[in-house]
Amino acid sequence: MSSAGQPEKTPTRSRRSDAVRNQQTLLAAAAEVFAASGIDAPIREIAARAGVGVGTVYRHFPTRADLAVAVYRHQVEACAEAGPALLAETGSPLAALRQWVDLFVDFLVTKHGLANTLQADSGFDALHSYFLDRLVPVCSQLLDAAVDAGEIRPGTHAFELMRGIGNLCIGRDSDPRYDPRRLIDLLLQGLRQPQSP
Amino acid sequence: MSSAGQPEKTPTRSRRSDAVRNQQTLLAAAAEVFAASGIDAPIREIAARAGVGVGTVYRHFPTRADLAVAVYRHQVEACAEAGPALLAETGSPLAALRQWVDLFVDFLVTKHGLANTLQADSGFDALHSYFLDRLVPVCSQLLDAAVDAGEIRPGTHAFELMRGIGNLCIGRDSDPRYDPRRLIDLLLQGLRQPQSP
DNA sequence: ATACGATACGGAACAGCGTTCCGTTTAGTC
DNA sequence: GACTAAACGGAACGCTGTTCCGTATCGTAT
Numbered sequence: 001m002s003s004a005g006q007p008e009k010t011p012t013r014s015r016r017s018d019a020v021r022n023q024q025t026l027l028a029a030a031a032e033v034f035a036a037s038g039i040d041a042p043i044r045e046i047a048a049r050a051g052v053g054v055g056t057v058y059r060h061f062p063t064r065a066d067l068a069v070a071v072y073r074h075q076v077e078a079c080a081e082a083g084p085a086l087l088a089e090t091g092s093p094l095a096a097l098r099q100w101v102d103l104f105v106d107f108l109v110t111k112h113g114l115a116n117t118l119q120a121d122s123g124f125d126a127l128h129s130y131f132l133d134r135l136v137p138v139c140s141q142l143l144d145a146a147v148d149a150g151e152i153r154p155g156t157h158a159f160e161l162m163r164g165i166g167n168l169c170i171g172r173d174s175d176p177r178y179d180p181r182r183l184i185d186l187l188l189q190g191l192r193q194p195q196s197p
Numbered sequence: 198m199s200s201a202g203q204p205e206k207t208p209t210r211s212r213r214s215d216a217v218r219n220q221q222t223l224l225a226a227a228a229e230v231f232a233a234s235g236i237d238a239p240i241r242e243i244a245a246r247a248g249v250g251v252g253t254v255y256r257h258f259p260t261r262a263d264l265a266v267a268v269y270r271h272q273v274e275a276c277a278e279a280g281p282a283l284l285a286e287t288g289s290p291l292a293a294l295r296q297w298v299d300l301f302v303d304f305l306v307t308k309h310g311l312a313n314t315l316q317a318d319s320g321f322d323a324l325h326s327y328f329l330d331r332l333v334p335v336c337s338q339l340l341d342a343a344v345d346a347g348e349i350r351p352g353t354h355a356f357e358l359m360r361g362i363g364n365l366c367i368g369r370d371s372d373p374r375y376d377p378r379r380l381i382d383l384l385l386q387g388l389r390q391p392q393s394p
Numbered sequence: 395a396t397a398c399g400a401t402a403c404g405g406a407a408c409a410g411c412g413t414t415c416c417g418t419t420t421a422g423t424c
Numbered sequence: 425g426a427c428t429a430a431a432c433g434g435a436a437c438g439c440t441g442t443t444c445c446g447t448a449t450c451g452t453a454t
Contacts, residue, residue: 016421016430042411053433058413120371156383157374164380167364174317177354183361186353186387187380213401213450239440250404255442 023060025050031071038112039068039124065126068117072127076134079103083138093145094152098188100142101165104135105181108169118166136162152191161187220257222247228268235309236265262323265314269324273331276300280335290342291349295385297339298362301332302378305366315363333359349388358384 029050033041043064047054061067083100090096108115117124118131140158147154164187168180226247230238240261244251258264280297287293305312314321315328337355344351361384365377 013422013429018421019431022431043413044411047433054413055415055433056431059431064412119368120375121368156379159374160376160379163368163372163375164365164377167367168361170364170367171316171318171360175360177356178317178360179357180361182353182357183384187383189387190383190385191387210400210451215449216402219402240442241440244404251442252405252444253403256402261441 019060022050022052022056026052026057026060026067027070030067034068034071034111039064039117040113063124063126065117065124065128068124068127069130072111072114073130075107076131079107080134080138083142087142087145092151093142093149094188094192097139097142097146100138101184101188102181104162104165105169105184108166109172109180112173115166115169115172118163131166132159132162146191156191216257219247219249219253223249223254223257223264224267227264231265231268231308236261236314237310260321260323262314262321262325265321265324266327269308269311270327272304273328276304277331277335280339284339284342289348290339290346291385291389294336294339294343297335298381298385299378301359301362302366302381305363306369306377309370312363312366312369315360328363329356329359343388353388 026046030046033046033049037045043054043057046067047057050057057067061070079100082103083096086096086099087093090099108118116122117127120128122128136158139162143152143156143158143161146152165184168183168187172178172180223243227243230243230246234242240251240254243264244254247254254264258267276297279300280293283293283296284290287296305315313319314324317325319325333355336359340349340353340355340358343349362381365380365384369375369377
């Protein structure tokens, strides 16, 4: 009969130790490979560095995006948590927004190719969604606060702003004359404009 | 006979007729396929539609970018020529810049995947260069005029602005909530800001 | 009109990558 | 120690870009 309970764990067997070990190894390997060769590096390369077969990679992380989410989760989390913190400790919500955007840009720009994944159709659906689900609310909060403080005009959607910032970060490495930050600054300046004709 | 002249043509033989015919056919086929399946469509598909072998495609257009340049040349040219025209017929240089940017965005946004090629490392070097070589001077002229008229702040590089606009246009089709034009408007608004604190 | 050689053609062949699938191995449990 | 579910490895498949060369075709000199 088995109590009807057991709602969440160990139906019959516990997780195999080699499986958890491999998952960890894979995570580390993927982090290294992503850093070295970008987020588009061949799966085989990651498998090789972790010393496993490709089948194992796919079992643990069905899509490349799942792997990327796992690799970058901590940093995304940190960025998300920084939002409210900045808002609390900074006098001007707009200044807080600026600093937060800077954090976000830092994050995107230091990982080769990460910015491209902000596009919805980049084949990184899981990563895309995770980024947006986690960060859009934070951005929204900052935007609202700045609007309430009368520092920026209303009407801008956090989702759109985040995607725009992500897009602007694409291809930063390929040309030294292109600095996304300058344009993002311009964008934020544009937000300030008090609805002029 | 042959005057000593003829400085540019027919060293010994003239171009073969099948070659010119195939080049035309290829151009038409590529235009159709690009429109239908995006600029990343398989070369084989283009070859098939043109009724030639892949070797022929590569002989006429060594890289995909060369093909794209040939396909879009007219439209890029039109856009480039519209710049000075708008400047001449519009009172405000900033207004002219706005209209011109609108044209550019129209162009990018109506071709599936074209915007991505504005990135320097997208593997579309020839296209990237052509776009930039042709359009950056035009944009620069508009920017300068607007600066001279005191409508925008100085210091913005046409190259950077163009790349930024191109980047913002990426992925427009994948999400109806994302409208690049709103952000580009914001960007241009930011330009207007008279150098505030 | 014909022959000849340069030019262009076609598509097989190779390489790199993502992804699937299944025979084999291994860890956990009895 | 035996049994079985879980996990593994990597061969295999399909799709793509790109190269290469034997063959067909066109332009021209005769």
